[in-house]
Amino acid sequence: MKKYLRIILEILLAIVLVAVAAFAYTNYMGKKHISDDLTQNSEELDQTKEALDKAQEELDSTKEKILALTKDQRQLDALKAAFANGVVLSDVDALYKKEKSLSADRQVGLGAIRMLTNGVNDPNTVAAFQKTLELAEWNTRLQTVCAAQNALVAAGQKVSVLADCSRDGIPVKGDAAAEKPAKEVSESDFKWGYDGDTGPEHWGENFPICAKGKKQAPLNIIGPFEKSKETLTADYKEGALKIVNTGHTIQINPEPGSTLMVNKDAYELVDVHFHRPSEEEIDGKNSAMVIHLVHKNKKGKLAVLGVLVNEGKENPAIKLLWTNLPKDKKEGEEYAPPKVVFNPATLLPADMGHFTYEGSLTTPPCTEGVMNYIFKTPIELSKGQINKFPFKVNARPVQDFNGRKISATQ
Numbered sequence: 001m002k003k004y005l006r007i008i009l010e011i012l013l014a015i016v017l018v019a020v021a022a023f024a025y026t027n028y029m030g031k032k033h034i035s036d037d038l039t040q041n042s043e044e045l046d047q048t049k050e051a052l053d054k055a056q057e058e059l060d061s062t063k064e065k066i067l068a069l070t071k072d073q074r075q076l077d078a079l080k081a082a083f084a085n086g087v088v089l090s091d092v093d094a095l096y097k098k099e100k101s102l103s104a105d106r107q108v109g110l111g112a113i114r115m116l117t118n119g120v121n122d123p124n125t126v127a128a129f130q131k132t133l134e135l136a137e138w139n140t141r142l143q144t145v146c147a148a149q150n151a152l153v154a155a156g157q158k159v160s161v162l163a164d165c166s167r168d169g170i171p172v173k174g175d176a177a178a179e180k181p182a183k184e185v186s187e188s189d190f191k192w193g194y195d196g197d198t199g200p201e202h203w204g205e206n207f208p209i210c211a212k213g214k215k216q217a218p219l220n221i222i223g224p225f226e227k228s229k230e231t232l233t234a235d236y237k238e239g240a241l242k243i244v245n246t247g248h249t250i251q252i253n254p255e256p257g258s259t260l261m262v263n264k265d266a267y268e269l270v271d272v273h274f275h276r277p278s279e280e281e282i283d284g285k286n287s288a289m290v291i292h293l294v295h296k297n298k299k300g301k302l303a304v305l306g307v308l309v310n311e312g313k314e315n316p317a318i319k320l321l322w323t324n325l326p327k328d329k330k331e332g333e334e335y336a337p338p339k340v341v342f343n344p345a346t347l348l349p350a351d352m353g354h355f356t357y358e359g360s361l362t363t364p365p366c367t368e369g370v371m372n373y374i375f376k377t378p379i380e381l382s383k384g385q386i387n388k389f390p391f392k393v394n395a396r397p398v399q400d401f402n403g404r405k406i407s408a409t410q
């Protein structure tokens with residue numbers, strides 16, 4: 001009996017040992033788990049603290065910005081108050097009343113003062129900006145155009161804003177591109193061209209004057225002619241060559257200081273560009289190309305000289321230009337080849353005899369009030385030179401006369 005008892009006791013002892021070992025093991029594992037959890041929790045806490053610090057920093061910098069903005073707002077309010085009594089506007093109005101016509105820049109200034117005085121819904125404010133758009137010449141006055149467009153949009157007017165006019169890629173308020181569904185071509189993105197859906201017959205859909213204007217250019221130059229009363233004298237300066245592919249033509253941006261006298265009125269040369277074939281027709285026939293020299297006087301009025309180009313012998317002036325075409329530049333990016341100088345006078349014919357009519361820009365927005373002077377004497381380019389011009393066709397077709405007469409020198 002004693003023997004059995006001993007065996008039973010031994011078995012019991014074994015069971016208790018196993019139980020103790022199992023308890024100890026479970027206990028150990030459990031603690032380890034808790035410790036792991038604690039480590040993880042503390043890491044998360046650190047991260048949260050970091051995030052909190054960052055948020056505090058951002059809050060501080062935002063506070064600073066708000067303070068600065070409030071200061072700006074106060075200054076703006078003070079400025080608005082100064083304009084609100086209308087004294088500034090009446091002074092400017094009185095000053096400008098003496099002028100026969102205002103330049104685009106002055107129209108923008110006047111519009112801005114009207115806006116500050118009478119608010120955005122004043123019809124005269126809108127009219128002042130509209131006038132700017134009519135006066136502004138597209139290529140050289142983008143800033144003015146943008147200012148007027150943005151102001152009109154701010155005034156709640158339905159105006160298409162050029163993609164180039166949105167600042168830092170932020171769409172301008174009311175920008176068609178930001179509000180219209182993506183697949184619709186927005187007005188501001190309208191890329192005009194010379195054929196298909198963006199060709200001249202479609203320009204009017206986005207630039208109304210192109211379709212509705214009554215003094216559009218070019219014209220088919222055909223007699224009988226009235227006698228031209230205008231004498232032209234060009235005084236062009238040599239300067240560093242600046243050449244750009246605008247995507248519509250090759251354009252030379254001349255050094256300031258080249259002038260054209262139309263009788264006693266001085267115009268400054270602002271751009272020289274090319275069309276192929278010529279836009280103007282003589283007795284229903286185009287020339288191989290035409291060179292347009294665009295000038296502007298102090299009041300913002302434009303005068304364009306047209307030099308017709310026939311196929312013939314090689315032209316050294318064009319050779320210089322074509323050798324320096326902006327091949328590696330993006331569209332619209334000016335290229336100034338080092339040490340290359342150019343004088344636009346080298347493109348003019350010797351004889352300044354001309355045909356003249358009142359027309360428009362021949363590219364959107366087709367602004368009217370442009371005096372066109374087409375030289376009777378063409379210049380020559382070799383066949384190779386004509387073919388080297390990067391645009392095969394970039395000419396607007398001839399437009400209706402609408403009762404206009406062409407004048408000519410004798």
Ligand SMILES: [Zn+2]
Pocket residue numbers: 273274275292362
């Ligand atoms: Zn042109």
